[in-house]
Amino acid sequence: MGRVTIMDVARAAGVSKGAASHALNDMPGVSAETRARVKAAAQELHWSPNSTARALSGAKAGAIGWAIVRTSKSPSIDPYFMELFAGIELELAGTDLALVVKLVADRAEEEALYRRWAAERRVDGVLTMDIDLDEQRFDLLSGLGLPFAAFRSYAGSRPPEDGFASVWSDESAPVAAVLDPAFARGHRRIAWVSGDARMLSIGLRTEAAESWARERGAAVETTFTDFSREAGSEAVRRILRSPEPPTCVVFDNDLMALAGLGAIRELGLEVPRDVSVLSWIDSALCEVSRPEIAALRHPTTEFGRLLTRRLLGVLESGERGDLILPPLQFVDRGSLGDVPQSLD
Missing domain, CATH: 3.40.50.2300 (Response regulator)
Structure with a gap:
């Protein structure tokens, strides 16, 4: 059988094509009983509206x-x-x-x-x-x-x-809101596990972090990822195995931060004794984590x-x-x- 048309629906419901159209588009002019019968027939026949006809009609999609x-x-x-x-x-x-x-x-x-x-x-x-x-x-x-x-x-x-x-x-003021508390606790080497470098928000955030670091005589090194838990875990393992590892790691979302905690423990390190962890995005995950993850509330x-x-x-x-x-x-x-x- 070819495509089911509104004429097929009208025949199945025992009404005219015009009445079927009014019923299916919830227009006045048909009784509630007829409307229900037409819609039941349309469902039974698996009818779907013709998008071309809708486009030509100028109707709103809703x-x-x-x-x-x-x-x-x-x-x-x-x-x-x-x-x-x-x-x-x-x-x-x-x-x-x-x-x-x-x-x-x-x-x-x-x-x-x-x-x-x-x-x-x-x-x-x-x-x-x-x-x-x-x-x-x-x-x-x-x-x-x-x-x-x-x-x-x-x-x-x-x-x-x-x-x-x-x-x-x-993007600039929140970067300072996240990094200033770490700076106040003595952190000068900070790693930022970020997202997709092609995104405007990531670019602006990275520039703001670099500017913040220059003004305060600190170092913020950014690693770009695809935002996934796996990428976050791999990034923090690599970063913390470097000759001069950071003392604080900022993750661009809560899922990466949570995965990062697990990766840090696998390295035999403890949070926050050996390294601090922050998240750019706060959520319930940050609150149920152990320790709870410091984060930027959105x-x-x-x-x-x-x-x-x-x-x-x-x-x-x-x-x-x-x-x-x-x-x-x-x-x-x-x-x-x-x-x-x-x-x-």
């Missing part, structure tokens, strides 16, 4: 899209991802919009997805994150006529003004809500103003100790 590039760090177990997802859904709860989430392999697949979404009008707008140093998606989405809001990073007094609806996060659920709110503003009124997030707070916990006495 959904926003979020494309996530897959990494070895599975989003299904990442607390940051789940909290962000919760914030998006909480903000959408007061609307009739649904969230369409797609995992993609890379930027090329993500851009192809945007082209398909725009051509078929699958979504009314998209949320964009993990901004690249050479970001290309904004121009693509603008050219496709697909509204979007972006979660972006900046360093300095204020972010640039480019007319794109954005929620901005400062109100991630609120981030998701604010980004979604920016996109809704674009969709409802064309509003494209910026929103700058408040400063992040460092939470001092048991994984941060004084520099080892032998190095005082």
Whole structure:
């Protein structure tokens, strides 16, 4: 059997094509009984709407899209991802919009997805994150006529003004918020196990850490990874076996920090007696760890809500103003100790 059409559904339900269309699109003009009968027939026949027809009609999709590039760090177990997802859904709860989430392999697949979404009008707008140093998606989405809001990073007094609806996060002040407590405890050799060097946030964070180190006469060495637990463990093993190992290690997320603790113990070292551990991202994992991991607190659920709110503003009124997030707070916990006495 070929593709099931709306005419097939109409015949199965014993109604006209027009009545079936009204029922399936929740339009007035048909009784509740007829609507239920048509939808039951559509489900039984496994009917799905024709995306081309929907595109030509100019109808709203009733959904926003979020494309996530897959990494070895599975989003299904990442607390940051789940909290962000919760914030998006909480903000959408007061609307009739649904969230369409797609995992993609890379930027090329993500851009192809945007082209398909725009051509078929699958979504009314998209949320964009993990901004690249050479970001290309904004121009693509603008050219496709697909509204979007972006979660972006900046360093300095204020972010640039480019007319794109954005929620901005400062990368420079939080770097000092994380490193200053370690410096106050005597740490001068610090390792930073970071993420993907192609990302703007990572680049700005690395520059801020290097600037911080120059100003204070300290050393911060950055190692780039794919954010995975395995990469974090391997990086800290290699770093701590070096001739002059750091006395403090900062991990770019909670999962790497937790895995790093295990790797440090495997080397016969103790946290924080021999080396201190910090995390750029705080979560419940940091609190249940032993010792508890000192970390930078991100109100991630609120981030998701604010980004979604920016996109809704674009969709409802064309509003494209910026929103700058408040400063992040460092939470001092048991994984941060004084520099080892032998190095005082």
